[in-house]
Amino acid sequence: MPDHNTRQATIERLEDAIARLSQGHTTLTQRHAAIDNKFTQSHTVMDSKFESILDRLAALIVDPPSPKPPPNSPSPPVPQRPHMKLDIPKFDG
Helix, strand or coil, rough: CCCHHHHHHHHHHHHHHHHHHHHHHHHHHHHHHHHHHHHHHHHHHHHHHHHHHHHHHHHHHCCCCCCCCCCCCCCCCCCCCCCCCCCCCCCCC
């Protein structure tokens, strides 16, 4: 009969070990899901920020300059600034 008690104890220890492994596996799965969820949220935020940066960059792009006229054509008149005369007072000691 002592053999029966030893087997029963061994079975109980195995069942306990399996229960702890199962609980540990569940905990790891939950932690992994939480980390994956945080990663997904961070990725979504980064995507939206990247799209915002691209939109701002597209708004800053200037139209390309117009092509230069051929050398035979007359150049357009260059607007001149009006001439301003400044009267500066002089010191007469």
